[in-house]
Amino acid sequence: MTIVSVVYQSSRGHTRALADAVARGAASVAGTEVRLVEIRGEQVLNGRWNHEETMAQLAQSDAIVFGCPTYMGSVSAIYKAFLEKAFDPWLQQQWKDKIAAGFTNSASQSGDKLSSLIQLSIFAAQMGMIWVGVGDPPGNNWSGGTANDVNRLGTWLGAMGQSNGDQGPELAPSQGDRITAERLGARVAGITQRWMGAGAYKTERLKAR
Numbered sequence: 001m002t003i004v005s006v007v008y009q010s011s012r013g014h015t016r017a018l019a020d021a022v023a024r025g026a027a028s029v030a031g032t033e034v035r036l037v038e039i040r041g042e043q044v045l046n047g048r049w050n051h052e053e054t055m056a057q058l059a060q061s062d063a064i065v066f067g068c069p070t071y072m073g074s075v076s077a078i079y080k081a082f083l084e085k086a087f088d089p090w091l092q093q094q095w096k097d098k099i100a101a102g103f104t105n106s107a108s109q110s111g112d113k114l115s116s117l118i119q120l121s122i123f124a125a126q127m128g129m130i131w132v133g134v135g136d137p138p139g140n141n142w143s144g145g146t147a148n149d150v151n152r153l154g155t156w157l158g159a160m161g162q163s164n165g166d167q168g169p170e171l172a173p174s175q176g177d178r179i180t181a182e183r184l185g186a187r188v189a190g191i192t193q194r195w196m197g198a199g200a201y202k203t204e205r206l207k208a209r
């Protein structure tokens, strides 16, 4: 079994919906154990995040998928406090060569969400991890497109979700965003199996048009 952890923070539930989708996708790959881990505000004390059980779980993981809402154009403060705790495993290069990926969610179509994915990917690079992006072509970029298209926000560094501020997580993010996150989870799990020598990974190709 390879272990994929999805470690996320969510205040209103939209990012949780994406985390659930990533976990669902990873679990669809046979031989993968998925761990869904929530970073919580009450775990931050005097500006420092800590939760030993979470850190122990992450140390055991072959892949870690990071996700949080975009707040003021960057990762949420609670999540940043968690990222800073990773200075401890960094000292022993504990997460080096684990597979990594990321996702974020915000209210605006852009909302400067890319900034959060850049932040997460730089973090993963600092940790010596191997970053996996979204492997899907863009959707919703033509007259017949809809928010239910796969990769409807046209992003590759990580998965994005857009959630209207007046809708709860039962409605937002869109089905397209959820499917994109699910497919990222499956991609991470498959690549992790190949990386760990535990299984084959078949690259999807598109037919010539």
Ligand SMILES: Cc1cc2nc3c(=O)[nH]c(=O)nc-3n(C[C@H](O)[C@H](O)[C@H](O)COP(=O)(O)O)c2cc1C
Pocket: 009, 010, 011, 012, 013, 014, 015, 016, 069, 070, 071, 072, 073, 074, 105, 106, 107, 108, 109, 110, 111, 112, 113, 163, 165
């Ligand atoms: C403090 C704060 C800052 C925010 N900053 C942004 C932002 O920069 N861009 C954006 O599009 N939405 C922004 N939002 C909206 C949230 O990203 C959005 O409500 C998101 O769905 C919250 O995710 P959650 O439901 O997982 O908590 C902000 C919300 C809050 C509370």
